[in-house]
Amino acid sequence: MGEPRRMTLHLGNAAIRSDNDAADDLYQAGLREQAAGRLDAAIALFDRAMSLRPEFPEALCSGGYILQTKGHAAAALAFYDRALSLKPDYAVAWFNRGCLLMAHKNYEAALESFDQACALKPGDANFYCNRGAALVSVGRAAEAAEDQKRALALKPDFIKAALNLGNALMRLGAYAGARDAYRRAIELKADYASGFAGLGIALKELGQFSEALEAFDEALRLEPDSDEALANKGCLQLLLGNFAAGWEGYEHRWFKGQRLTLISSAKFDLRAPATLAGRKILVVNDHGLGDTIQFFRYIVLLAEAGAEVTFACPAKMWRLLDSSGAKVAWRDDKDQSGDFDATLSLSSLPRACETRLETIPAPAPYLRAEPDRVAHWRARMSGEGVKIGLCWSGSSDFRVDPRRSIPPVHLAPLAELPNARFFSLQKEDVASPFPKALEGRLIRFDGIDSGPDAFIDTAAIMANLDLVVTCDTSIAHLAGALGRPVWVALKHIPEWRWMHARADSPWYPTMRLFRCADGDDWTALFNEMTPEIRRKFPG
Incomplete structure (x- = not known):
């Protein structure tokens, strides 16, 4: 993303002094001080200029930039707004305002400012580059890619626009295009660590794993503490079964300043319970409900x-997790107070327990549905036929990989199972066209898990199903943890936890994995799955 702009105004020497002339001279002197890095002196000169000419939008904009640089966001925004009230067509002020709002994650408002800047000055590559970054942040990746292309057309050697184009294309699942964009960034800047990290991610999604690891290694040679390269290399190593190295990289999954806990040196030997007895451990939930x-x-x-384990996690999960029978102290997920022998994130426990592929603990079940709820749903689900639960869509948050979800039209091959009864496990009805051949056979229940506790009804429904068929979402983890038969439909290169080229999951003994071929043809996947259901569950 481009940097906010400083406004430079060139004026000739005036023969006769006036307040306006003096204000201009003070402003120019302020710009010189600013360029020299003497920001306090610069802002003092801008203030003097504005005391002589209160309606001085250029001085307000430059002052706002200095305030922004020094971390005074509210004051900087006030300066930009005042400048724009005096000069509404001031493109640089709109641009700087957008940069400020982007830095504070106010993406929609930033986009409005960048829209104004681009409309006023359509020939500026920086404006399009930053607007593209804002568009990605609000989930409009296709438009973002077009803006980055415009920026590159205006400025072919624009390194940041090439990187941002790669990022936008990654969001769209256009991995080959993303790879080419990252390579363009690297061609422009051979020592660009972010370019190599992005290239590694794109190559991983294309299934070019060796080349991806080489790209990550180059990124880390250039920037050894790159969280992006460390985390993504770690995820690829986990995907390939190299857990010893993978867990170390996975510890960098949070960007700096966003970690919920520090990286912990704690180690837990599950094979030696005596070494764990009495240890006080605080575990903090750090990801989505599936990870939980x-x-x-x-x-x-x-x-x-x-x-003695204390688990800080969302209260809505306590009831389900308590079905494990484990002696756990529960607390709010934001409460890390108290003295503990070790504090660490939930997703760091495999590393702390030195889990390897061959030592993944896979007890099944380790969660249980409540008997009274099982009986309740048994009565509501009574009838003949093979009972199959369906979940085709995960989180609607665009920041979560949307390509894990399955457009329901691709479920059509399941209609070839004449003796099957289908039950929706979608808590939220997804507004996508459903195959007509299945629509009339899909049973939807209102009010599933409408109370304060998550998954209580869903777990009980699963206990009455012969099979759960789901995309990669929390439903898959719940079915696996309950020990229910569950078949998971995965995109060609899935998340690390499903590993590579396996039909089973070492995490869940009752789970079977179906993988799309290259190109993520979901209909082909369900054409493969349907006869397998018929064979396994003849009804």
Whole structure:
């Protein structure tokens, strides 16, 4: 993303002094001080200029930039707004205002400012580059890619626009185009660590794993503490089964300043319970609900070994997780107070337990549905036929990989199962066209898990199903943790936890994995799955 602009105004020497002339001279002197890095002196000169000419938008804009640089966001915004009230067509002020709002994650407002800047000065590559960054941040990746292309057309050697184009194309799933954009950034700047990190991510999604690892290694040679390169290399190593190295990289999954806990040096030997007895451990939930369910197994094992485990996680999960029977103290997910022998994030427990591919703890079940709810749903689901639960869509948050979800039209091959009864496990009805052949056979229940506790009804429904068919979402983890038969439909290169080229999951013994071929043809996947259901569940 481009930097906010300083406004430079060139004026000739005036023969006769006036307040306006003096204000201009003070302003120019302020710009010189600013260029020399003497910001306090610069802002003092701008203030003097504005005392002589209160309606001085250029001085207000430059003053706002200095205030922004010094971390005074509210004052900087007030300066920009005042400048724009005096000069509404001031493109640089709109641009600087957008940069300020972007820095404070006010993306929609930033986009409005960048829209104004681009409309006023359509030949500025920086304006398009920054607007593209804002568009990605609000989930409008296709438009973002077009803006980065405009920026590159105006300025072919614009390194940041090439990188941002790659980022936008990654969001669109256009991995080959993203790879080419990152390579363009590297051609423009051979020592560009971010370019190599982006290239590694794109190559991983294209299934070019060796080349991806080489790109990550080059990024880390250039910038050894790059969290982006460390984390993504770690995820690729986990995908390929290299857990020893992968967990170390995975510890960098949070950008600086966003970690919920520090990286912990704690180690827990689950094979030696005596070393864990009495240890006070605070575990902090750090990801989505699927991760919570997947990694909760470690809390169960630590508690069974005699550790005193406190779990800080969303209260809506307590009731479900408590079905494990483990002795756990629950607290709000933002509460890290108290003295503990170790404090660490939930997703860091596999590393702390030195988990390797061959030692993944896979107890099944380690969660249980409540008997009274199972009976309630058994009565509502009574009838003949193979009972299949369907979940085709995960989180609607565009920041979560949307390509894990399955457009329901691709479920059509399941209609070839004449004796099957289909039950929706979607808590939120997804506004996508459903195959007509299945629509009339899909049973939807209103009010599933409408109370304060998550997954209580869903777990009970699963207990009455013969099979759960789901995309990569929390439903897959819940079914696996309950020990229910579950078949997961995955995109060609899935998230690391599903590993590579396996039909089973070492995390869940009752799970079977179906993978799209290159190109993510979901209909082909369900054409493969349907006869397997017929064979396994003849009804």
